[in-house]
Amino acid sequence: MAPRHNDCREEPRTAWPIRKPTVKAGVPHVEAPVEILASMVTVRIHLDAMDNKNGPLRVVPGSHLMSSSDRNKEEGISIHCNAGDVFLMRPLLLHSSSQCVADHSGNRRIVHLEYARGPILPDGFDWQTFVPLAPGTTEKWEAKMPSWDHHL
DSSP: OEEEEOSSOOSOOSSOOOEEEEEETTEEEEEOOHHHHTTOEEEEEESSOBOGGGOOEEEOTTGGGSOHHHHTTSOOEEOOBOTTOEEEEOTTSOEEEOOOOTTOOOOOOEEEEEEOSOSOOGGGOOOSOOOOSSTTHHHHHHHHOOOGGGGO
16 A cells, blocks of 8 residues: 655755655665656556555546645545556646455556656666667767756
8 A cells, every 4th residue: 555645855955956865666866856757757657457445546637736735635536547547647637546455355466667758867876777769869968958957
């Protein structure tokens, strides 16, 4: 069960705020700043139907655009999907999930993908895996991407 959260930190920034290194399922992770997360899209491909019995994703619609004080006042809604449905969301959207009900025997499998605006991260950080959407696009992104420094 995941409590209500967005994939962001709330503390004020003094330097580029990639922090809190952890390892999840053997893969290194860090907590990304708003500037990176705001430019990303999460894609969830549902392999199983999702309903109230198997712990659906809950979101607060529009919360990625709200102030932190306003978004915690809003009620979340459950996302029900059929197998094969694709759900897109911003990582900054307030979201949570619950456990499956005790007598439910089905699954809650999804393919979870994160799309970023390009391969370049600040301060020498690298994506664990970055796969461009089309051959040759990495070089085009690198030529067009401004320095992250102007976002500080």
